[in-house]
Amino acid sequence: MLNLFGLKGKVAIITGASSGIGQSMAVGLAKAGAKVVVVDIMNLDETEEKIKKCGGECKKINANLFEIDSSINKIIKETLKNYGNIDILVNNAGIQRRNPAMVFSDKDWDDVMQINLKAVFKLSQAVAPIMEKNGKGKIINMASLLSFQGGYTVPAYAASKGGVAQLTKALSNEWAKLGINVNGIAPGYVATDMNKALIADEQRNRQILERIPAGRWAEPDDYIGGVIFLASSASDYINGEIICIDGGWMGR
Numbered sequence: 001m002l003n004l005f006g007l008k009g010k011v012a013i014i015t016g017a018s019s020g021i022g023q024s025m026a027v028g029l030a031k032a033g034a035k036v037v038v039v040d041i042m043n044l045d046e047t048e049e050k051i052k053k054c055g056g057e058c059k060k061i062n063a064n065l066f067e068i069d070s071s072i073n074k075i076i077k078e079t080l081k082n083y084g085n086i087d088i089l090v091n092n093a094g095i096q097r098r099n100p101a102m103v104f105s106d107k108d109w110d111d112v113m114q115i116n117l118k119a120v121f122k123l124s125q126a127v128a129p130i131m132e133k134n135g136k137g138k139i140i141n142m143a144s145l146l147s148f149q150g151g152y153t154v155p156a157y158a159a160s161k162g163g164v165a166q167l168t169k170a171l172s173n174e175w176a177k178l179g180i181n182v183n184g185i186a187p188g189y190v191a192t193d194m195n196k197a198l199i200a201d202e203q204r205n206r207q208i209l210e211r212i213p214a215g216r217w218a219e220p221d222d223y224i225g226g227v228i229f230l231a232s233s234a235s236d237y238i239n240g241e242i243i244c245i246d247g248g249w250m251g252r
């Protein structure tokens with residue numbers, strides 16, 4: 001069973017790993033045996049500390065995905081220099097901007113598209129030739145319930161996450177035959193920084209909770225099982241799939 005789900009010796013890159021879901025998944029990947037390259041614009045010391053505490057190994061890379069080409073060069077170069085290979089990429093970094101569609105600014109639109117969609121494509125494009133050479137690889141994109149639904153006052157986020165779901169399928173169609181599994185995870189409502197505004201809004205918070213069959217917001221650690229599954233050989237025949245980890249939200 002450990003061979004099926006274990007990640008011993010694998011090299012995993014994960015973006016947006018300084019907090020929230022990304023930090024939890026980074027620690028989970030390390031616990032499963034992967035050497036983890038943690039990438040973020042913010043300080044990564046806490047993530048490193050958590051990984052080291054559980055006996056794992058990691059390399060921190062500070063990069064701003066708004067500076068997309070230089071960041072990607074840095075991520076690939078430093079990963080290969082430190083660990084010599086790339087087996088797993090988790091495109092987790094994401095941002096949110098809330099405003100009614102009629103007054104939504106160009107800047108907010110472009111920012112969200114850049115981090116949530118373009119960086120996902122460009123980073124996937126950069127690791128794919130290395131995975132092709134290996135004859136295998138795992139790319140996991142963080143989608144959202146808003147890959148399927150429209151949400152309120154988040155037009156760019158919904159468009160970007162709809163795009164992530166379609167991009168996941170498009171890349172999977174081209175790369176599955178190379179041994180590269182491209183899949184996604186669609187989290188439900190997770191109690192992280194990204195949702196501070198929703199959690200603080202009593203009415204929205206109550207409406208959201210009433211709709212979640214599991215009866216609670218997700219915690220970042222709820223995503224560890226899913227990412228290990230999609231990063232491991234247990235998911236070798238899963239291609240272009242978006243797995244909802246949402247406490248049952250999409251079933252209602």
Ligand code: NAD
Pocket residue numbers: 015016017018019020021022039040041042063064065066091092093094095115142143144145186187188189190191192193194195
């Ligand atoms: P978060 O805000 O806690 O974490 C996002 C991380 O991305 C942060 O560490 C942030 O510093 C990093 N980041 C932002 N801009 C960056 C940049 N320019 N360069 C490098 N790193 C950057 O959010 P989270 O809730 O943990 O979300 C993680 C992923 O899951 C995102 O893709 C998000 O869209 C998705 N998601 C979250 C929820 C939720 O309810 N929280 C729901 C669905 C999908």
